[in-house]
Amino acid sequence: MKVNNSYIMRMLLSYLPILFVTISILTFIFFSIMNQFNVSNALQANRLTAKYVVNMTDTSLKAISFEAQEAIDTGGTLQQFLDAPSDRALDFDASNMLSTMMIRFGLIDSVYLYRARDGMVLDQSTIQPLGQFADQSYIRAALDQAYTGVWSSPRLKESQGIQGTSKVNVTSLGFKIPRNSGSLGYLIINVRTSSLSSYIGQAIDPTITEAQIYDNKGQAFFGENASLTSKSRLSVDIESDYTGWTYRVGIKGGQLLSFLFHGSTVWIMLGLAVIAFAIGTTFYVTRRNYRPIETILHRIERFSQAVIPPDSKEKENEFAFIDQAIERLITNNMAFQEQQEEHLVIRRQQFLQTLLKGEYEDDRETWEQERQHFGLAGGQYIVGLLEMDHYVDFALKYSPGDQSLFKFITSSVAVEVSQQSGMRVVAEWITKNQLVLLLIEENGGPLEHHMLQIAEQIRSWVEGHLNFTVTLGIGTAVDNEPAIAVSYDEAAAAVSRKVSLGLNRVIDSVEVKENKDGEWFAYLEMIRSMVRQIRMAEPEWLDELKRLFGEMAVHHLRKEDVERLLHYFIFHLEYELERLLPEITEPWVQEVKPGLLTSVEQSDTLAQLEGDFLETIGRLSGRITELSQNRRHNTLMREIRDYVAEQYMDPNLSLTLLSEKFQISPKYLSQLFKESIGQNFSDFLIGLRIEHAKKILRETDETVQDISNALGYANPTSFIRVFKRIVGISPGQYREANAGNVSGPFIEDGKMQDK
Incomplete structure (x- = not known):
């Protein structure tokens, strides 16, 4: 059968956007190469701008330095302030001279003068001791410097104002007075780095150009936590001969522009590679994506006579052909599922569930149909319930496939044994570990006796041939269909008694009796007494726990009753420990409680439960005993320390x-x-x-x-x-x-x- 392969052409055309994107990239590369000439001009402009900024900044800083040197010349007002006796008029003149210096040079943030003979600091407004001056740490450090007259790296200067202490980033210039020794004092001039930034910003266009200054250690003047990084291709570094600082001027976004505009030859080669890659990728991806469809078409063509009738018209393309094949496949599958739903096994399961729940009377017509189908013409019925022992271990030991095989063998043995006895039986798994046996006797007779014999044969066969055991509970015989649910409940109650009676046995419902209400009070009293003994670290709890399990075994408690009592014991013990022994809460929550709950959930016998509880509670009792001893030791040591401290x-x-x-x-x-x-x-x-x-x-x-x-x-x-x-x-x-x-x-x- 031949089909139109038009899909491969449509797929090729669908990849045209790849070509469009590729051409767009190449166009962008072309314009990037053309703009490289503009980058060269920008670099030249940056170099000229950087030189201008360096000359302009150095000139201003030199002027400040020259003015400071003139102010400290011998015989000047500042030297008189440092050398002559204290005088308010002289203090005012010196302060006025510092203020005049700040007015002449707008870059200056503050100027102050330290007098060595009495440790006083004079600024534009006050004179105060060095110990009270906000920037005293820098003055103390400057006094120990061997060389002065050099602008410092950017630093944080503390200032005391009306609103409290503030910090600003400045660069400082200091001069010893006199120059050679500094025995009279020290002059310090501070220039804000933000003022330098604004001053430089007047010489550049901040929208397209950025400037930064780095000291000789690579520390940036502008910005926070900035350090000297590698220079981009669109920035220029100029080092000042006066300050030793590095001035960097560059274009904003320079890293991206440098990447786009660097190397015309590289971009040309990259463009050619992009074109070749796009064309090759288009054909490769197209062919690769079409290969699964081609495989499907070949398989359908191989069995085309079974999928499409011979007289069917040839489809226009491969998708229509595949669509028809899938549609027929879905139709056949739905028909198969409808047939499976009517299978005898499913009907038997549904019917059995109805019998066990006693709900068949809700639909009498359906009940009569199922009754005739299974040949239930009347007579006596009895229910047996088979439960696998240690099912948790069984599920962990065998794979799901092996579990299904063992269950099939068990149900087959039950049916075969019943048939050999001349009895009719309906056997179905209603849960993962429970098999229901509905025995039917039309002519009357000792039905309970027959069920006990059949159950014993099944139990002994499983024990002798399989690697696990089963326990069977037998209900009482009933004369009508509604009572089948009663017989099932009795069988379920009987098999639940295996927790106290033991595993791998047949339990008749007449063997078990309900507990009297007074017995529960006795159990609860034993639990409360045992919890108190565990909390008090008394060893008698061990005998009490053994007595509890012994009483439950003597009275043949059901599994539900055993679990209810043990859950009450766990709850009561947790309440007492949290209230009176908070130190034991962590091991209880992380280890003891999960172990007890797991044992209650997974154990099938009282003996197994008793062993797990004795081991787990034993470890808990040991920790409580150790904690009690530590408490007594701590109390004794406190008394001894107090006595030694007094004597x-x-x-x-x-x-x-x-x-x-x-x-x-x-x-x-x-x-x-x-x-x-x-x-x-x-x-x-x-x-x-x-x-x-x-x-x-x-x-x-x-x-x-x-x-x-x-x-x-x-x-x-x-x-x-x-x-x-x-x-x-x-x-x-x-x-x-x-x-x-x-x-x-x-x-x-x-x-x-x-x-």
């Missing part, structure tokens, strides 16, 4: 005395000191006595010998040696260094400290 002057105080008083061995007491305080007893006691000695030395005139005797030392030499080892200096040196400084700084461990 440390007693010369007879020792580990032996403490052990006798607190009824604890000296060795264990020494260990507690090391663990809780981090020091042994002797170091702790010496520390208290030395602190007391330092206080006496600072506040009294007692002799070293008296202090040594008061502290229990045999001779002053021993006391002095211990004091010097701990403090770093002798008692006499300590008293001399701290004489009269009761509230001020004092010597502590050989260093000056503040009280």
